Amino acid sequence: MTNEEKSILIAKHLGKDPVYTCYKHSVISEERMQENKEFFNVCPWCNVVLTLEDCPDYFNDLNAAHEMEKALKWEQRKQFHSKLADISGFSYCEADTREETDLEWACHICHAEAKDRAEAFGLTLNLWMASQK
Numbered sequence: 284m285t286n287e288e289k290s291i292l293i294a295k296h297l298g299k300d301p302v303y304t305c306y307k308h309s310v311i312s313e314e315r316m317q318e319n320k321e322f323f324n325v326c327p328w329c330n331v332v333l334t335l336e337d338c339p340d341y342f343n344d345l346n347a348a349h350e351m352e353k354a355l356k357w358e359q360r361k362q363f364h365s366k367l368a369d370i371s372g373f374s375y376c377e378a379d380t381r382e383e384t385d386l387e388w389a390c391h392i393c394h395a396e397a398k399d400r401a402e403a404f405g406l407t408l409n410l411w412m413a414s415q416k
């Protein structure tokens with residue numbers, strides 16, 4: 284599953300209506316996109332590269348990722364932060380003090396990139412499975 288496909292799932296979850304458009308042929312329906320899967324990014328009629336509309340780039344745009352995170356309910360945030368820390372490379376070290384561990388954990392979350400935030404968001408809400416890389 285590509286990051287673009289994952290972004291579409293996030294956008295839909297957030298109530299947006301992402302669509303692929305061709306400047307000549309307007310909106311390409313989801314059915315047509317499925318039929319045309321081997322040529323995913325081009326218009327089935329004119330081969331022009333399609334534009335994805337109403338779909339923020341959650342995997343690259345930190346502002347979009349921040350907006351996305353606002354949709355998490357309070358009780359989902361603990362799981363989100365735990366996944367985000369793992370994904371962004373936090374590793375527990377037994378030699379560290381509790382204070383050092385907490386600080387490192389918090390740093391991983393504070394400084395996480397958009398792509399890690401989007402991945403943790405999708406996994407927390409079961410929009411896709413961890414195996415669907």
Ligand SMILES: [Zn+2]
Nearest residue numbers: 305308326329
């Ligand atoms: Zn076209």
